[in-house]
Each structure stands twice: as structure tokens, then as C-alpha cells.
Amino acid sequence: xxxxxxxxxxxxxxxxxxxxxxxxxxxxxxxxxxxxxxxxxxxxxxxxxxxxxxxxxxxxxxxxxxxxxxxxxxxxxxxxxxx
Numbered sequence: 001x002x003x004x005x006x007x008x009x010x011x012x013x014x015x016x017x018x019x020x021x022x023x024x025x026x027x028x029x030x031x032x033x034x035x036x037x038x039x040x041x042x043x044x045x046x047x048x049x050x051x052x053x054x055x056x057x058x059x060x061x062x063x064x065x066x067x068x069x070x071x072x073x074x075x076x077x078x079x080x081x082x083x
Contacts, residue, residue: 001026009035015073017065020044028076036073042081 001024002016009027012035017023023043028036044065048057066077 005037013073015070015075017044017075020047020065023047025078025080034073036076038076038078041077041079044077045081 002021005014005024005027014027014035014037016037017039020039020043023039023046024037025040025043026038028038041061044061045054045057048060052060068074
């Protein structure tokens with residue numbers, strides 16, 4: 001999906017969360033705000049759990065990924081694990 005997003009938004013500077021390319025679910029367009037990439041939290045956690053247990057993955061994700069604000073183009077993290 002990343003390739004298609006980059007092609008579609010080639011004139012926009014997008015921030016990509018390295019290592020989470022397979023967790024991309026789309027882009028967010030909002031009034032008077034930059035376009036940002038949206039990631040599935042569930043998929044991000046699944047990626048992290050390949051190398052760590054569930055608790056450590058959640059802790060790492062909350063403090064190091066969601067907690068990593070990098071400006072107005074910071075990616076969107078969609079909590080989609082309610083099932």
C-alpha cells in the first residue's frame with residue numbers, strides 16, 4: 001500500500017514510521033492540515049510481537065512510537081483492536 005500512497009501523494013512530504021510499512025491502512029486528509037499516513041495499532045503490535053512478548057510490545061509502542069511526536073506530519077495511530 002505504501003507504494004500506491006507515495007505515487008498518489010508524490011507532491012506531499014509524508015512521514016513514514018520505519019518498520020511498520022505493513023501496518024499502513026491509508027491516509028488522513030483534514031481541513032487545513034497536512035496529509036498524514038494512518039497505521040493500524042493492531043498490525044503494529046503484531047509486527048512488534050515478532051521480536052518481543054505482548055506486554056513489552058505494548059509498552060514499547062506506547063512510549064516509543066505513539067509518544068514520538070515529530071511535528072504536524074506525525075502519523076495517525078488508529079486503535080482498531082476492539083474485536
